[in-house]
Amino acid sequence: MRRLLVVLLASLLVFVGIAAPIVxxxxxxxxxxxxxxxxxxxxxxxxxxxxxGKYKVEVYASGQLGDEKEVIxxxxxxxxxxxxxxxxxxxxxYNPIGVFTMPYLFRDEDHYWKVLEGPIGEEILKxxxxxxxxxxxxxDAGARSFYTKKPVQKPEDLKGMKIRVQANEVMIAMVNALxxxxxxxxxxxxxxxxxxxxxxxxxxxxxSYYTARHFEVxxxxxxxxxxxxxxxxxxxxxxxxxxxxxxxxxxKTAAWASAQYQKYLWKKMEEEALAAVEKGGAKIFRxxxxxxxxxxxxxxxxxxxxxxxxxxIQAVK
Ligand code: BDP
Numbered sequence: 633m634r635r636l637l638v639v640l641l642a643s644l645l646v647f648v649g650i651a652a653p654i655v656x657x658x659x660x661x662x663x664x665x666x667x668x669x670x671x672x673x674x675x676x677x678x679x680x681x682x683x684x685g686k687y688k689v690e691v692y693a694s695g696q697l698g699d700e701k702e703v704i705x706x707x708x709x710x711x712x713x714x715x716x717x718x719x720x721x722x723x724x725x726y727n728p729i730g731v732f733t734m735p736y737l738f739r740d741e742d743h744y745w746k747v748l749e750g751p752i753g754e755e756i757l758k759x760x761x762x763x764x765x766x767x768x769x770x771x772d773a774g775a776r777s778f779y780t781k782k783p784v785q786k787p788e789d790l791k792g793m794k795i796r797v798q799a800n801e802v803m804i805a806m807v808n809a810l811x812x813x814x815x816x817x818x819x820x821x822x823x824x825x826x827x828x829x830x831x832x833x834x835x836x837x838x839x840s841y842y843t844a845r846h847f848e849v850x851x852x853x854x855x856x857x858x859x860x861x862x863x864x865x866x867x868x869x870x871x872x873x874x875x876x877x878x879x880x881x882x883x884k885t886a887a888w889a890s891a892q893y894q895k896y897l898w899k900k901m902e903e904e905a906l907a908a909v910e911k912g913g914a915k916i917f918r919x920x921x922x923x924x925x926x927x928x929x930x931x932x933x934x935x936x937x938x939x940x941x942x943x944x945i946q947a948v949k
Contacts, residue, residue, distance in 0.1 A: 653680075653688035656871075658714035659697040659707075661819050666843055667901055668716050668771055668863055669693045671894030675714075675865070678886035683879060689714065699818035701799050708764040710868040718773065719864050720800040725763050729756050731938040733802040735858045735928045737945060744860050747948050752941070766872040768865045768887035772898040773837055775857035780833030781826065783852045785917045787811065787924055796822050796834040798861075802935060806858060807835075809930045819844070826850045838905035839898070847914040854917045856924045865890075
């Protein structure tokens with residue numbers, strides 16, 4: 633009798649639409665307040681609202697659910713439902729996406745967005761289905777540059793240094809082409825590795841350099857802007873396949889809207905971050921970028937699989 637009552641009550645709740653929401657766990661390595669985390673929160677709110685509370689997005693910030701490689705693995709298995717990661721570590725799982733980590737690939741910001749939000753960007757998102765993921769959109773991550781414990785103002789200054797990179801083959805090759813050694817390591821470990829001298833430097837965009845407080849332990853920031861590696865928002869294909877056609881549109885639209893918001897927050901934070909690290913004692917160098925660019929041919933030679941894609945990217949006007 634009791635059981636019957638529970639079943640009846642549960643079906644009634646479902647009927648009137650106050651069933652327990654389906655929780656979607658979202659992962660990000662950045663802290664609350666960081667543009668990507670706020671972007672995901674916005675996307676979550678739009679999804680909740682538009683599905684009348686059927687879905688609820690819980691955001692786990694600051695790497696609570698693991699480093700990006702683990703988060704990607706868990707998302708493929710549907711143990712995490714929303715992954716906001718850099719495209720760099722996705723390369724190990726889906727090689728073509730690594731093209732976006734090639735040094736000095738994009739002419740400028742306008743070119744970057746035209747490629748990402750045009751047919752090539754769409755094709756890469758679609759390709760992720762092969763590994764069990766659906767790519768919803770890209771987020772801005774600006775340009776990455778080196779920061780070190782000893783000043784670096786030209787490529788020769790990097791010689792012999794150990795530089796932390798993301799788990800990505802192109803990044804290792806890029807650092808090696810400059811005469812340093814690329815050491816892949818999880819983001820959460822970089823501060824201590826810099827502090828204890830396990831590495832002599834790392835590379836990232838200003839908001840990461842600032843919020844992870846790496847400027848405290850590697851105070852020389854050389855703005856060579858070697859890569860414009862975008863961020864990406866991924867969900868499991870297993871989840872996507874269960875969505876109704878209407879929900880698919882809601883998820884896509886929510887992601888698109890959140891990308892517009894994230895880009896706005898990004899611009900603001902990029903400027904604030906540079907000012908903040910300078911105030912915090914970091915020294916910013918604006919080097920001759922062509923000196924770095926000139927040394928990148930070996931990286932292009934090392935990844936012939938990207939040749940066609942690169943040509944198509946360069947042809948985007
Ligand atoms: C930041 C990206 C983050 C990466 C991190 C890294 O936003 O997704 O994990 O770089 O270097 O810029 O690992």
